[in-house]
Amino acid sequence: MNALIFDCDGVLSDTERYGHLPAFNQTFREFGLPLEWSEDDYGRKLQIAGGKERMASELTPDFVRANGLPVDPDALAAEVANWHKRKTQLYTEMVAAGKLPPRPGIARIVRDAQDAGWKLAVASTSAEPSVRAILERAVGPDRAARFDVVLAGDVVAHKKPAPDIYLLSLEHLRIDPARALVIEDSRNGLEAAHAAGLRCVVTVNGYTEKEDFSEAILVVSSLGDPDGERTTVMANRSASRPGAYVTVADLEACLAP
Numbered sequence: 033m034n035a036l037i038f039d040c041d042g043v044l045s046d047t048e049r050y051g052h053l054p055a056f057n058q059t060f061r062e063f064g065l066p067l068e069w070s071e072d073d074y075g076r077k078l079q080i081a082g083g084k085e086r087m088a089s090e091l092t093p094d095f096v097r098a099n100g101l102p103v104d105p106d107a108l109a110a111e112v113a114n115w116h117k118r119k120t121q122l123y124t125e126m127v128a129a130g131k132l133p134p135r136p137g138i139a140r141i142v143r144d145a146q147d148a149g150w151k152l153a154v155a156s157t158s159a160e161p162s163v164r165a166i167l168e169r170a171v172g173p174d175r176a177a178r179f180d181v182v183l184a185g186d187v188v189a190h191k192k193p194a195p196d197i198y199l200l201s202l203e204h205l206r207i208d209p210a211r212a213l214v215i216e217d218s219r220n221g222l223e224a225a226h227a228a229g230l231r232c233v234v235t236v237n238g239y240t241e242k243e244d245f246s247e248a249i250l251v252v253s254s255l256g257d258p259d260g261e262r263t264t265v266m267a268n269r270s271a272s273r274p275g276a277y278v279t280v281a282d283l284e285a286c287l288a289p
Contacts, residue, residue, distance in 0.1 A: 042217035137255025
């Protein structure tokens, strides 16, 4: 039996630019914080795994003092958690409103993989309500409910590029790492999968297309669809030979010795 493990943000949907970034900025405005991340700013923040961690990266001693924030570490962490809770709520509302369509090929690959008997999982460091909302929007409630594992948020001590989330996925899936394939979109995610001993297909996005993906078994512009966006193969170190779009057979070939 094979398994397919999806990252969420940038893989299931192009969430970063059109979802997370505006939700962060709206949260900053609501809490009266003098922050407004540009697209370039956010591109740099994406090197930090986790939304709370990205917010906390702004909390220099000068910023904390100037904005009357608590200096006690526990109290400050609670404040950040409150900001992040509101940000997650805003983001989930955007997903529910249909503002973040799924990336090409996701619904098709999930359908075909499930019908072929693959185990499916999501492994993300984003908040669980956000991940589940994106998953249901991308593949539909019935297909989402058939996922074997959904891991999200603070379920591991160390976030990507640490391998923890993928090691935990393997534990829950109870599958040989040689039979599991990860779909990621970033260098951080690829490093996490690689460190866990997993092969990884990368579907790049506008924030990540210039990153180093030399450990990936296959790098494509997207999974593509027969009647939609075509796949561009950017690097291929596998036995697969994708055509206009990536198929489950192509993914299975990525697991070949």
